[in-house]
Amino acid sequence: MIIPFELFRELSIKTPSRIVLFVIDGLGGLPHPSTGKTELETARTPNLDALAASSVCGVTDPVRPGITPGSGPAHLSLFGYDPLQYLVGRGALSAVGVGFHLQPGDVAARVNFATVDEQGRVTDRRAGRISTETNRKLVEMLRRIKLPGVETFVETESGHRAVVIFRGPELSDELTDSDPQVVGQPPKPVEALTPAAQRTAQLANEFLAQAAQVLKDQHPANMILMRGFAKPPHLPSMSELYKLTPAAIAVYPMYRGLAKLVGMELLDAGNTLADEIHALRDNFERYDFFFVHVKASDTAGEDGDFDRKVAVMEDIDQHIPALLDLKPDVLVVTGDHRTPSVLRLHSWHPVPFALHAQYAVPDRLSAFSERELARGSLGRFPAMEAMGLIMGYAQKLARYGA
Amino acid sequence: MIIPFELFRELSIKTPSRIVLFVIDGLGGLPHPSTGKTELETARTPNLDALAASSVCGVTDPVRPGITPGSGPAHLSLFGYDPLQYLVGRGALSAVGVGFHLQPGDVAARVNFATVDEQGRVTDRRAGRISTETNRKLVEMLRRIKLPGVETFVETESGHRAVVIFRGPELSDELTDSDPQVVGQPPKPVEALTPAAQRTAQLANEFLAQAAQVLKDQHPANMILMRGFAKPPHLPSMSELYKLTPAAIAVYPMYRGLAKLVGMELLDAGNTLADEIHALRDNFERYDFFFVHVKASDTAGEDGDFDRKVAVMEDIDQHIPALLDLKPDVLVVTGDHRTPSVLRLHSWHPVPFALHAQYAVPDRLSAFSERELARGSLGRFPAMEAMGLIMGYAQKLARYGA
Numbered sequence: 001m002i003i004p005f006e007l008f009r010e011l012s013i014k015t016p017s018r019i020v021l022f023v024i025d026g027l028g029g030l031p032h033p034s035t036g037k038t039e040l041e042t043a044r045t046p047n048l049d050a051l052a053a054s055s056v057c058g059v060t061d062p063v064r065p066g067i068t069p070g071s072g073p074a075h076l077s078l079f080g081y082d083p084l085q086y087l088v089g090r091g092a093l094s095a096v097g098v099g100f101h102l103q104p105g106d107v108a109a110r111v112n113f114a115t116v117d118e119q120g121r122v123t124d125r126r127a128g129r130i131s132t133e134t135n136r137k138l139v140e141m142l143r144r145i146k147l148p149g150v151e152t153f154v155e156t157e158s159g160h161r162a163v164v165i166f167r168g169p170e171l172s173d174e175l176t177d178s179d180p181q182v183v184g185q186p187p188k189p190v191e192a193l194t195p196a197a198q199r200t201a202q203l204a205n206e207f208l209a210q211a212a213q214v215l216k217d218q219h220p221a222n223m224i225l226m227r228g229f230a231k232p233p234h235l236p237s238m239s240e241l242y243k244l245t246p247a248a249i250a251v252y253p254m255y256r257g258l259a260k261l262v263g264m265e266l267l268d269a270g271n272t273l274a275d276e277i278h279a280l281r282d283n284f285e286r287y288d289f290f291f292v293h294v295k296a297s298d299t300a301g302e303d304g305d306f307d308r309k310v311a312v313m314e315d316i317d318q319h320i321p322a323l324l325d326l327k328p329d330v331l332v333v334t335g336d337h338r339t340p341s342v343l344r345l346h347s348w349h350p351v352p353f354a355l356h357a358q359y360a361v362p363d364r365l366s367a368f369s370e371r372e373l374a375r376g377s378l379g380r381f382p383a384m385e386a387m388g389l390i391m392g393y394a395q396k397l398a399r400y401g402a
Numbered sequence: 403m404i405i406p407f408e409l410f411r412e413l414s415i416k417t418p419s420r421i422v423l424f425v426i427d428g429l430g431g432l433p434h435p436s437t438g439k440t441e442l443e444t445a446r447t448p449n450l451d452a453l454a455a456s457s458v459c460g461v462t463d464p465v466r467p468g469i470t471p472g473s474g475p476a477h478l479s480l481f482g483y484d485p486l487q488y489l490v491g492r493g494a495l496s497a498v499g500v501g502f503h504l505q506p507g508d509v510a511a512r513v514n515f516a517t518v519d520e521q522g523r524v525t526d527r528r529a530g531r532i533s534t535e536t537n538r539k540l541v542e543m544l545r546r547i548k549l550p551g552v553e554t555f556v557e558t559e560s561g562h563r564a565v566v567i568f569r570g571p572e573l574s575d576e577l578t579d580s581d582p583q584v585v586g587q588p589p590k591p592v593e594a595l596t597p598a599a600q601r602t603a604q605l606a607n608e609f610l611a612q613a614a615q616v617l618k619d620q621h622p623a624n625m626i627l628m629r630g631f632a633k634p635p636h637l638p639s640m641s642e643l644y645k646l647t648p649a650a651i652a653v654y655p656m657y658r659g660l661a662k663l664v665g666m667e668l669l670d671a672g673n674t675l676a677d678e679i680h681a682l683r684d685n686f687e688r689y690d691f692f693f694v695h696v697k698a699s700d701t702a703g704e705d706g707d708f709d710r711k712v713a714v715m716e717d718i719d720q721h722i723p724a725l726l727d728l729k730p731d732v733l734v735v736t737g738d739h740r741t742p743s744v745l746r747l748h749s750w751h752p753v754p755f756a757l758h759a760q761y762a763v764p765d766r767l768s769a770f771s772e773r774e775l776a777r778g779s780l781g782r783f784p785a786m787e788a789m790g791l792i793m794g795y796a797q798k799l800a801r802y803g804a
Contacts (some may be wrong), residue, residue: 030763038763041679059779065405065787065791066405066787066792067790067799068407069802070804072803073802084409087803088803343761371763380780
């Protein structure tokens, strides 16, 4: 039962209470074949266990039951936005992911450096997986391209991947990809899917033609392919919806970019969780909502490194007392999706969720684990419902009706 | 949180994994007044209990919380179709139920044989509950009726019930019933609810007039009443939505008909559960989704025979190992609705649901019963969500978003 935005706009009230949404990326896993225990069941996490005992708990479906989410949809859900309604397209997510601040009306596309033969046919869609260093040099060259009536920006992602952004009046993202997806064929021309997209298609094709010229001697990266043209989604801001003054503490650009899309201020922090909690403490009086993001758990899961994921959880556990010491009115510890080490991928499984607050009557669970939290009083629920619960327990929602 | 069809169409992928959806009709009951135990709690079901221990479990609301479903809506939900959106009207369900293959544009109506007096007033809406044998003879007579511009089909259901199908161009089901619902009044003329239905109303009234002639000497079944005019619903097929190659193993025509409506292939099987499992084994390599339907549990419940329902569950239990021996990637054991013996009716109670799969972390429940499965990690959820979970655990859904 998702709360419509209209209701949040109507009922949310500005109060001094403070919320910390602590997102452990890829939280939760699957049993190790030899022990039958998950990463969380294996890790020694006395502080998280105590948190589970003193919280209301449950598990969330990030997008819909059975659906494995990408990072974009999974985070938007936690912030209260239905990711089926607010899709961050591939190009826009790439732009956001490199820390580029998309403006309304911008159109971004994912770029692959590729190799083409003398007949112009693609022979390698990833240009031999060039280094990020080479990528940066080639991006410098692409930045010299000039198009009539629009600004263009080109940014390195990593390896063979980059992103291009078009900025100007009346651009459209209703365009086909130039990436043919297979080798042995030439890149496709970008085509307009609607009449209104004709001009943007011409601009994209002009960019591709100039790129071919600029890169012609740069074998193996002598061409680019473009895909996933996308405008930034029109997301109402969290301050508009919830009357919050939100801040984000995240190291990785993509999560900082997602936070920016929903109107969070980005706080500077170092690279470690200790740095992040330091930044939280330093800024604690200045905001009333903090999104704190930890990435290492997801990376360990994607690497298939069960033991490292266990170690990451044990490390995170050491920092839980520091979070509680700040006495946030609501502390939520959850994930955006599971990344089980045995799968090496994001998964569709429900994600652990614990909410600690003055009036959250503890479920008295015995451990912070997938199975144990699933027994909590919140049950299994859509991640999109989390903001309703958070706002409620923060006493930031007025009564509905007389 | 139901998955919109668009998302299934976008994300579903063809893979070799196999799914068995084992539907025990009327699964789940209510406590016996003298023992306080339900049928499932009374039955000795070691294999189902072991399944509950090794599955993720929960209970489903077939249509909406508190709503008692008919067989049509309850099955459509399990196949992923919202039965409020895709209603199989009374006439269409009757046609489907006798194994008649409705075509798009057909209009079907439920028929009651009835008794009318000399003034044409209905004296018995069920014609003294004539035998199915008599019904068949009368249906033969009704098949002689000819209408201008349309084909008509008449099929026996059972007892006093039959079904008539009109086939031709531009027919409408926006018609009122001829059944007056009370005795002492003449049958009502069929009336068009929209101008476009005028011609179909005339055809229906012409059919009724001819039926009165044909049957006039067949006391007590000297008239028919028509109700529930309905076209077949436009259901996107399961292969279109889920990229599955689905097959149905069901004995009763209605369930075969429902399976046909969503595009399943109907497999031949004998009349017993052993026959059905034999058919499953024989066809296991040829399809990737199997709907296996068991009827006896529902019949025992509708007969109010608590002990027989217990015995049916114990019999079903014996066949669970054979299902597991096939090593389906996902095995779901559930029901379409409860049919508690003490009610002798379908009920509104949530229905036991267990999902067994490689990456389904067992809830370790102690028994396959209503109370125990309600404690499972899936919680209580709409039956319509089952296909999302099934597709997720079968790893047949691509990741949503980047």
